[in-house]
Amino acid sequence: MDTVCGSEPPQSKKVCVIGAGMAGLAAARELRREAHDVTVLEQSGDVGGQWLYDPRTDAADPLGVAAPVKVHSSIYASLRLISPRQSTGFTDFPFCPKSGRDDRRFPGHREVHLYLKDFCNAFGLMEAVRLNTRVLHAAMTPARRWAVRSMDLGLVECDDTDEKTLDAYVDEVFDAVVVATGHYSQPRLPSIEGMETWRGRQMHSHSYRVPEPFRGEVVVVVGCGESGKDIAMEIRGVAKEVYLVAGSMEAVTPGLSKVLAKHSANLHLRLEVERLCEDGRVAFKDGGGSSSSIAADTVIYCTGYSYSFPFLETGGAVAVDDNRVGPLFEHVFPPSLAPSLSFVGVPRKIFAPRFFETQARWVAQVLSGRRALPAEEEMLRSVEEFYRAREAAGVPRKYTHEIGRRDITYMDDFGEKYCDFPRVEGWKHELLVSSVRGMIENLETFRDDYKDTGSIRRAMQEWHLSCVQWQSSPPSCCSYTDGRPCPTGLHQRAQ
Numbered sequence: 453m454d455t456v457c458g459s460e461p462p463q464s465k466k467v468c469v470i471g472a473g474m475a476g477l478a479a480a481r482e483l484r485r486e487a488h489d490v491t492v493l494e495q496s497g498d499v500g501g502q503w504l505y506d507p508r509t510d511a512a513d514p515l516g517v518a519a520p521v522k523v524h525s526s527i528y529a530s531l532r533l534i535s536p537r538q539s540t541g542f543t544d545f546p547f548c549p550k551s552g553r554d555d556r557r558f559p560g561h562r563e564v565h566l567y568l569k570d571f572c573n574a575f576g577l578m579e580a581v582r583l584n585t586r587v588l589h590a591a592m593t594p595a596r597r598w599a600v601r602s603m604d605l606g607l608v609e610c611d612d613t614d615e616k617t618l619d620a621y622v623d624e625v626f627d628a629v630v631v632a633t634g635h636y637s638q639p640r641l642p643s644i645e646g647m648e649t650w651r652g653r654q655m656h657s658h659s660y661r662v663p664e665p666f667r668g669e670v671v672v673v674v675g676c677g678e679s680g681k682d683i684a685m686e687i688r689g690v691a692k693e694v695y696l697v698a699g700s701m702e703a704v705t706p707g708l709s710k711v712l713a714k715h716s717a718n719l720h721l722r723l724e725v726e727r728l729c730e731d732g733r734v735a736f737k738d739g740g741g742s743s744s745s746i747a748a749d750t751v752i753y754c755t756g757y758s759y760s761f762p763f764l765e766t767g768g769a770v771a772v773d774d775n776r777v778g779p780l781f782e783h784v785f786p787p788s789l790a791p792s793l794s795f796v797g798v799p800r801k802i803f804a805p806r807f808f809e810t811q812a813r814w815v816a817q818v819l820s821g822r823r824a825l826p827a828e829e830e831m832l833r834s835v836e837e838f839y840r841a842r843e844a845a846g847v848p849r850k851y852t853h854e855i856g857r858r859d860i861t862y863m864d865d866f867g868e869k870y871c872d873f874p875r876v877e878g879w880k881h882e883l884l885v886s887s888v889r890g891m892i893e894n895l896e897t898f899r900d901d902y903k904d905t906g907s908i909r910r911a912m913q914e915w916h917l918s919c920v921q922w923q924s925s926p927p928s929c930c931s932y933t934d935g936r937p938c939p940t941g942l943h944q945r946a947q
């Protein structure tokens with residue numbers, strides 16, 4: 453299927469990466485390593501994507517009904533990393549604790565942002581990044597290149613694309629576009645009877661930042677994923693009552709049960725919202741045919757996000773259908789537009805940024821001609837087979853891109869098959885496995901009470917040693933993968 457190409461020298465392409473979050477930065481580095489000429493267009497005033505905390509919210513549209521939302525980051529003030537730093541770093545740039553900074557195993561969002569900036573600086577990526585630059589339109593030209601129209605947000609008074617002036621536009625043509633715009637910004641809302649007319653406050657977690665506005669309120673938190681649980685527990689500290697709506701009993705893990713029992717005074721579990729009533733009450737279906745209702749002040753929907761690429765024109769070659777972005781061969785290449793269009797960062801519940809690195813390295817090597825993709829029909833067939841297998845396994849369409857952090861083998865096989873990415877082995881494997889276990893088993897306190905035992909303690913010692921070693925002798929990060937010197941001139945030592 454996928455082949456390593458023969459003796460042709462790698463070709464350098466002019467590549468536009470859209471987005472400078474974790475995925476875009478991983479892409480930029482891998483593309484530069486493969487000697488491509490890279491421009492990263494980023495709409496925000498800094499790199500980091502979601503990890504660039506923004507205290508502003510989409511206040512005029514707290515449900516995020518209009519697309520695209522105006523504020524990119526959905527991160528709330530108290531957010532801490534859910535996976536330990538040991539399993540969150542780039543493969544050759546460990547997320548080592550730094551003195552004077554947040555050195556916790558599960559650091560806050562600011563530390564993750566600083567780490568991404570450190571990564572950028574270490575690899576000289578900022579010279580490729582154009583900040584405050586929003587891509588408005590990207591489409592293939594008749595010559596199968598990509599016309600990209602962007603807008604310098606620094607040149608318009610308001611960052612509203614309706615109020616742009618023509619002077620602020622920049623039109624450019626690239627050989628290839630890598631889409632790395634993330635998928636945790638555009639709210640995904642449930643359909644609940646009475647939502648349109650309910651008189652209380654309704655918002656999506658995208659617009660949640662701090663608990664204070666909910667002091668003394670009765671709050672219903674719909675959705676029991678990571679954000680739903682985090683937000684319910686945080687608001688519980690100031691609210692009169694919090695009702696966490698789980699969706700099903702399967703979402704009620706032993707960890708969640710413990711937390712509910714501990715805070716039973718004002719944190720309650722409900723299974724499903726039946727409707728929002730005209731008199732301001734929220735009615736629940738409680739299972740077994742029974743129901744109940746409460747008078748509530750606010751409903752917060754922690755119901756996830758939708759994939760959205762409002763700038764991308766593909767003539768129907770790539771579409772989003774119930775959170776399935778497709779067709780995408782291996783979640784990366786749309787067969788009819790490959791390899792000049794690719795996506796890095798579409799899979800969910802993976803180890804980031806490691807998995808982004810593997811995707812990006814594959815894209816970089818395919819673009820340079822070092823790897824070949826299967827024929828278009830074969831890629832399409834593979835995507836169809838994948839869809840059929842997921843459907844046969846009962847996986848709803850909306851979870852098409854959900855890999856599952858437990859599936860380290862998938863990530864390893866992908867990297868090995870497509871770009872010779874090293875497998876996660878030995879103590880590193882132990883760290884990844886233990887980080888998932890920690891998340892699942894000890895919901896409320898895992899971040900601080902996490903206990904290292906046996907092999908995990910040994911793995912942690914190895915990790916600390918690797919940090920010390922890395923800090924005294926960082927790798928020659930920017931070197932091309934075929935051994936030529938660093939394209940930025942910043943890192944000239946051999947690998």
Ligand SMILES: Cc1cc2nc3c(=O)[nH]c(=O)nc-3n(C[C@H](O)[C@H](O)[C@H](O)COP(=O)(O)OP(=O)(O)OC[C@H]3O[C@@H](n4cnc5c(N)ncnc54)[C@H](O)[C@@H]3O)c2cc1C
Nearest residue numbers: 471473474475494495501502533534586587633634636797
């Ligand atoms: C509340 C919350 C908690 C999370 N917690 C964790 C966690 O603990 N661990 C974890 O691994 N992951 C977590 N994530 C997921 C997190 O989003 C990923 O870790 C990672 O940030 C995804 O990187 P990305 O580059 O794909 O997307 P993003 O970080 O969203 O970056 C995309 C970038 O594209 C830019 N962009 C978008 N559209 C345009 C355009 N038209 N023109 C130019 N630029 C554009 C954006 O401004 C942004 O900088 C969390 C997400 C949320 C919302």
